[in-house]
Amino acid sequence: MNQRPLNPSSGATPGGRPPVPPPRAGTVPHSSPLQSHTRTASPAVAQITPSSVPVQQGSTNNAPYYKKVVESIDQLPSLPAIVTKLIQVVNSPESSADDAAKLIEKDPGLTSKMIRLANSAFYGIPRSISSVSSAVVILGFNTIRSLVLSASVMKMFAGSQQPALDKEKFWRHSISTAMAAKIIVRHFINVRMMDPESAFCAGILHDIGKLIFNEYMSKEYVEVTAFAEKNTMSLFDAETKVLGINHAAIGKVISDKWALPLDLEYTLVYHHEPGSADQLNELVATINYADLLAHEAGASLWENEPVYVAKNNYRSILNVSDADHERIFQMLLDSLDKSAEFFSIIK
Numbered sequence: 001m002n003q004r005p006l007n008p009s010s011g012a013t014p015g016g017r018p019p020v021p022p023p024r025a026g027t028v029p030h031s032s033p034l035q036s037h038t039r040t041a042s043p044a045v046a047q048i049t050p051s052s053v054p055v056q057q058g059s060t061n062n063a064p065y066y067k068k069v070v071e072s073i074d075q076l077p078s079l080p081a082i083v084t085k086l087i088q089v090v091n092s093p094e095s096s097a098d099d100a101a102k103l104i105e106k107d108p109g110l111t112s113k114m115i116r117l118a119n120s121a122f123y124g125i126p127r128s129i130s131s132v133s134s135a136v137v138i139l140g141f142n143t144i145r146s147l148v149l150s151a152s153v154m155k156m157f158a159g160s161q162q163p164a165l166d167k168e169k170f171w172r173h174s175i176s177t178a179m180a181a182k183i184i185v186r187h188f189i190n191v192r193m194m195d196p197e198s199a200f201c202a203g204i205l206h207d208i209g210k211l212i213f214n215e216y217m218s219k220e221y222v223e224v225t226a227f228a229e230k231n232t233m234s235l236f237d238a239e240t241k242v243l244g245i246n247h248a249a250i251g252k253v254i255s256d257k258w259a260l261p262l263d264l265e266y267t268l269v270y271h272h273e274p275g276s277a278d279q280l281n282e283l284v285a286t287i288n289y290a291d292l293l294a295h296e297a298g299a300s301l302w303e304n305e306p307v308y309v310a311k312n313n314y315r316s317i318l319n320v321s322d323a324d325h326e327r328i329f330q331m332l333l334d335s336l337d338k339s340a341e342f343f344s345i346i347k
Contacts, residue, residue: 065220065243070253072216076156079258082107083152087261090141100144101133113151114144116345122338142197146178149344150204154347157211164221165214169301170207171347175339176299178203180290180332187328188318192282192334202267202287207249208254209268210235225301234308235301236272248272275312282317289314297332299339 076086086103089095089170096107104110111132118125118135121207123143129135137142161167174256181199188194213221241248251268254260260268263280270277274285288310294300295307314320320328 002120011276013176026261056159065217069212069217069243071243073212073250073253073257075216076212076254076257079149080107080152082110083148084259086145086148089128090145091261095141097136100136100141101131104136104144104148110148110151113345116146117147117342119131119343119344122307122342122345131336140197142195142201144347146197146201146204149201151346153205153208157215161217162214162218162221164225164298165210166219166301167211167214169299170210171343172339173294173299173301174207175205176294176297176332176336177206177287177290177341179339180293180297180328181286183328183331183335184286184289184318187324187331194283194286198263199283199286199290202264202271202288205264206251206271206287206291207247208252212250212254213239213243228306229302232306236308244269246272272308272312273310273312274317275310285314285317289318289320293329293332296329297336299336 074100082103086100089100089103104114114132114135115129117123118129118139123139125138129138139147157167178200181203182196185194185196185199213224224235224238224242227233227242228235231238233241236246236248248269248271252265255265255268263283264282266277266280270284271287271291274281274288292307292309292314295305
């Protein structure tokens with residue numbers, strides 16, 4: 001078998017990396033998610049609460065936090081070689097399904113997860129799949145990328161439970177966001193061409209910066225979550241207020257560390273501010289919308305967790321009507337039971 005999978009490769013557009021350099025002491029990067037914006041609640045997500053406390057930009061007092069988290073990321077392991085090689089295979093038009101399968105088969109754990117997921121109700125393939133090559137052809141390159149990246153990142157952060165974040169709730173939110181992103185892309189497939197699995201993968205990873213805070217700045221992040229709950233504030237705002245940097249900006253540093261593809265980097269950095277992205281706006285806006293949908297569906301870190309809503313959010317970029325929202329949200333609710341199966345296999 002020497003063919004490419006059924007779905008296309010990465011949806012990334014060639015170009016420069018997101019312009020979010022590390023902030024200098026007392027400054028906020030240009031076009032950075034750290035900048036404060038006026039918030040307006042989306043009429044389609046009425047119960048989502050914008051921040052009730054003004055958010056100020058970082059100060060020189062917060063510079064040590066930034067240094068600490070960047071130094072912590074330096075200690076973060078690189079992605080496994082199989083993952084980086086697989087990303088290269090996915091992005092190469094010369095690659096075949098056999099190329100990807102041979103890589104995956106070198107890791108018995110990944111091979112087992114791939115076959116189990118391919119035969120699970122989550123993907124609903126109508127026939128039994130017994131080989132990695134068949135799984136790659138039927139599921140597609142970007143699905144395989146999602147599975148391998150998800151499994152690798154979950155394994156990397158599978159250590160002891162830190163008090164700031166409930167990891168099970170964190171991954172439930174991430175998987176729900178990924179499922180919502182795929183539903184959004186399929187809903188608008190006749191309006192814009194976008195790969196559902198690229199969106200799924202971006203949804204899985206969009207909040208990875210929170211895990212960095214949780215793992216390497218656990219004590220400080222407990223203060224952040226307590227501040228957010230006490231002031232009915234989103235974590236995005238609370239991070240900026242307490243630490244002077246937020247998980248979206250940390251996403252840029254992680255992306256550089258792991259050399260992630262551009263589509264994943266932009267969604268990590270701009271998923272709260274899709275209007276600030278200089279390219280891949282529709283993909284970024286899709287993750288912004290999917291993130292809000294996941295919260296609306298109850299997949300949050302705590303009950304009634306407030307969510308940051310940017311002024312220039314998904315509605316102005318994707319042209320989502322109330323009818324679109326109702327249909328997409330219902331499809332997400334109907335699909336959420338499958339998220340538990342995905343998590344149980346991939347973790």
